[in-house]
Amino acid sequence: MIETVTINKSDIFNYVSTNVIKSIIDIDDKLCTLLLIKMINQDLIQTLKISLNVNISDFQQVIKSNVAIASAITSIARIHMRPFKIHLATKYTGSIFTSVP
Structure with a gap:
């Protein structure tokens, strides 16, 4: 199922992080239209996004091999x-x- 959404360009990150985007069409400097593929459970994505709080810098270790x-x-x-x-x-x-x- 494909959904068409017109959004402000400042909100594009919210859609990119939670949707599968088929294409992005620029309308003007402030607006764009997104063609979204709706195959993902949005509630599940939002729950994962809220519950996942990882600090990537905690995983950095000194590598002692070559x-x-x-x-x-x-x-x-x-x-x-x-x-x-x-x-x-x-x-x-x-x-x-x-x-x-």
């Missing part, structure tokens, strides 16, 4: 392990070496 360094270490380890893996007298199981299959 993908490039981890990749380099893994590559060097694989190069080092290659002779052991191709030796016919040992069987490499992914974590240990055994002389018995």
Whole structure:
């Protein structure tokens, strides 16, 4: 179901945060028309918007890892392990070496 709404441009954030907007048509400097797709329960969206109060800065943590360094270490380890893996007298199981299959 599509709904057409003419609003003030200053109110557009309220519609964008709670609706699926198909298109925005400018009328003049103060007004625009929105074509809204009504597939979402508006009461549920409003409840979630009111009840969700998250402080994003609480989730920032210092990252103590580096993908490039981890990749380099893994590559060097694989190069080092290659002779052991191709030796016919040992069987490499992914974590240990055994002389018995």
